[in-house]
Amino acid sequence: MKEKLKFLRVLSVFMACFLLAASAYGQEGAGPTLQIDKTSLNNGGTIKVTGQAPAGMPVYLEVWAADKAVRANFFDSKKDAKTGQIPYVFYLTYDMPAYYKIFVPVEQKDKIAELKKAGKKWKYSEAIKELGAEAAYSVPAKMKIDRYKASIMASIIGSRGDLLDPMDDKENKKRSMQLVKERFKELDKVLSPDVVVNPDGTFSAEIMIREGLAPGKYNIVAVCDKSMKSAPAVFENSISFPLVYLGTAGTSQNILWPFLLCLVISVFGVLMGAGGGFILNPILVSLFPLPHTIVAGTVMPTVLFSQGSGIYNYSKIKFINWKLGCTIGCAMLVGGFIGPKLTELITLDQFKFAFGWILMVLAALMYWQTTAGYLAKNKKEQAILKEFKKRAEEAAKAKQ
């Protein structure tokens, strides 16, 4: 008897789950259906979506990259209006779709224009609510989001802080929206009024898939409300060389451009006596849709080799004071340990702003190096430098 009860209980739980799942996907016949006119794209293009929904219902299309996910992070350092405390919580996910967009009915064009007036301060959660697209917002809501309690101490020892307990579904959804905004930044990239719904319930939309997006499978789902969703339609986006998908950035990039840019800037860097990073990084983040963390983390090692060979050349002619270099080097080692942690705590705009000031200071230093007083001093020292170099080279030759 007991066994039977247990079985029944399990069965009832199972049934409940099944019903929930079924209603979530809404394949009860009443839901919308959709067709697409092509199933493959080459580096973006337009897809025509047509379908049938119950008459009188709005139709939203949720489109996302199904097999390419990227990292997204967001640092909450805004004062909480209720408690007056600053949370200092760092949210991080690795499940953000490389592409995510909700297409809303064309009638909401005005609302979107209105939302855009907020400029960079637009809020994704408000936009979704305003446009009535809550039901369509489902994929990012299910991302696994880790959150860390950041503290000054944790930042100093270079950790992200303590990992907090996982969030409940509602909180997860709320934070996922902030992450979506942090990842895609512009409203145009995640919301667009393109769905034309006719009075009889038929709908159509021309979906523009941008150039330079992730390759792979994309899903389209039509949504009327929470319980009415269509089965996903799948299309595939393909890219070909010189376009290459950058896994950490979540975008495809013509790699010839960064190559040429890097070449020109590193030549110029040698001429002006400053590393290329100063110019390369701001240009990379401004011109290409690359996250600033990736840019900083990838440019850094490119100079390792040239620095290493420089040190080797100087050490051959005994032009390095090891004691001095290593002492200051140790202090810089500590700084280099902390810095990369801080990169992910700031937004792209803060990155650009701070970089702007750094460049101002650098410009002032450059100017100072062209002033008469500096040049006179430099000339004298350059003469000594040459003299030393000559002596050093002679010494090296004599040894051989």
Added chain:
Amino acid sequence: MKVDFWGQEFEANVVVGAIGGFLIAVMSSMFGFGGGPFMVPLMTVGLRLPMYIVVGSSLLAIFFNTSMSSIRHFQFGNFDLILFLCMFPAALLGGYIGPQIAKRVNPIVVKRVACAGLLLLGLNLLGVY
């Protein structure tokens, strides 16, 4: 700290050097640039060392920072191999071409041009235009 260099002896304030180096390292690793143009003035003006000691030793100090922050950026998943592979050869090539051109141009003119360019780029980032 006493610094020996080719028979000459200099006195350097290491505390200033270490604090300055630390701050420059945090900034440069955070934003992903080398930091040489900041280190050289720090060591020449801040530590009153002559240029000929500074060129080699500052490079050594920066190398510490660059290797550490490269490792850390890698740990945090900020490293993109493909982007690196397309920029690294360019940086090497630039390192060979650069000195060839450097012989033929006036360094003061280059610095003035660089100064103007940096100002423009900086103002752009600050959103002035």
